[in-house]
Amino acid sequence: MEIIQSRQNALVKTCVKLASHRRERLKSGVTLLDGPHLIRAALDAGLPPQRLLVAAGAVDKPEIVDLLGRFDGVPAVLADTLFGELTELESSSGILAVWPVPAAPAPRRDGxxxxxxxxxxxxxxxxxxxxxxxxxxxxxxxxxxxxxxxxxxxxxxxxxxxxxxxxxxxxxxxxxxxxxxxxxxxxxxxxxxxxxxxxxxxxxxxxxxxxxxxxxxxxxxxxxxxxxxxxxxxxxxxxxxxxxxxxxxxxxxxxxxxxxxxxxx
The missing domain is CATH 3.40.1280.10 (SPOUT methyltransferase, trefoil knot domain)
Structure with a gap:
């Protein structure tokens, strides 16, 4: 696992922008999934994230251990206070994902x-x-x-x-x-x-x-x-x-x- 402790880390800076700026999401083509439910749903749909970020205090939670086991990349572990600055949830979920937004389909003419x-x-x-x-x-x-x-x-x-x-x-x-x-x-x-x-x-x-x-x-x-x-x-x-x-x-x-x-x- 990659250990991140600094707010100046490039991944942390990117996540801060993704959380609050539509322009950044449009420019980069990625967004943030906050919490196990959304990440699990994306994986179940065959749409894996690019990166996973986990709070240090949550790495041993069973549902997060399960998600880490389904992720092919290297997860980043953040200090709890640093992770808390990236989530909008009052009670931290302990896990975030950087996820690529799918290309828009051709508009339908039926259905x-x-x-x-x-x-x-x-x-x-x-x-x-x-x-x-x-x-x-x-x-x-x-x-x-x-x-x-x-x-x-x-x-x-x-x-x-x-x-x-x-x-x-x-x-x-x-x-x-x-x-x-x-x-x-x-x-x-x-x-x-x-x-x-x-x-x-x-x-x-x-x-x-x-x-x-x-x-x-x-x-x-x-x-x-x-x-x-x-x-x-x-x-x-x-x-x-x-x-x-x-x-x-x-x-x-x-x-x-x-x-x-x-x-x-």
Whole structure:
């Protein structure tokens, strides 16, 4: 194992930048996975990390020993205080990974696609990706105004969804929706139909809008199916993550109730 005790170490400096700067993640093509769950999920998906960093006080923990045994490279062991400066978790997980972000796939023209239009809260983005992966979504598109899908906060909220769901970031949603071969739906009030009265089967691109402004006008103009979720009068709109879950699982119910792994083509 490589022992690291200095903040001036090149690997430590890189991790500090990756944890806090989207530009660094974009430039280097790597990000940080924080905690055993994410690292195990990446390994299970056949997507191994480049480096593992372990807190000195955690090297003997059984779950970390197991992960080290699955890693082909040389792990770096950091003093506990130094490791604590790299993690955003209040209770240190004891392990971090430098992980290469996969190349974006070609945008789909069919299947079930979830498009996020300016969703900015990392927790919402991660939760929606997690729901999308569970509900059998084939691909997710994130507009440039969305939170960075590969930030540590979104990765934690996604709980491994990133390793199962192909993502297209900084997506030109109007262009992709115009080219989509199926129907395009969005949660909008004007001209909408109740969610449970809509036919969601077949090729479908479902657009969810930002927390404050909803779906942008340019994107809304491209949708032919406008959905509203029935709600008790007097309440504000649902959280966008909850709304996405309701819509996706209504689609799953209509499709027969079983989430199938999407064809990667």
């Amino acid at each position: 079930l696609v979830l498009a996020l239009d300016g969703v900015q809260d990392p927790g919402n983005v991660g939760a929606m990706l997690r729901t999308a992966a569970a509900a059998g979504v084939a691909q997710a598109w994130l507009s440039p105004a969305c939170a960075d899908a590969w930030s540590p906060k979104v990765l934690r909220a996604g709980m491994g969804a990133h390793f199962l769901l192909p993502l297209v970031e900084r997506a030109d949603l109007p262009a992709l929706l115009a080219d989509f071969g199926g129907r395009r739906a969005a949660t909008l009030l004007q001209g909408s139909v109740p969610l449970y009265a809509a036919d969601l089967r077949g090729d479908l691109a479902l657009v969810m809008g930002s927390e404050g402004g909803g779906v942008s006008e340019e994107v809304a103009a491209l949708t032919e199916l406008r959905l509203r979720i029935p709600m008790r009068a007097g309440l504000e709109s649902l959280n966008v993550g909850a709304a996405a879950a309701i819509c996706l699982y209504e689609r799953l119910r209509q499709a027969g109730g079983e989430a199938v792994q999407a064809d990667p083509a």
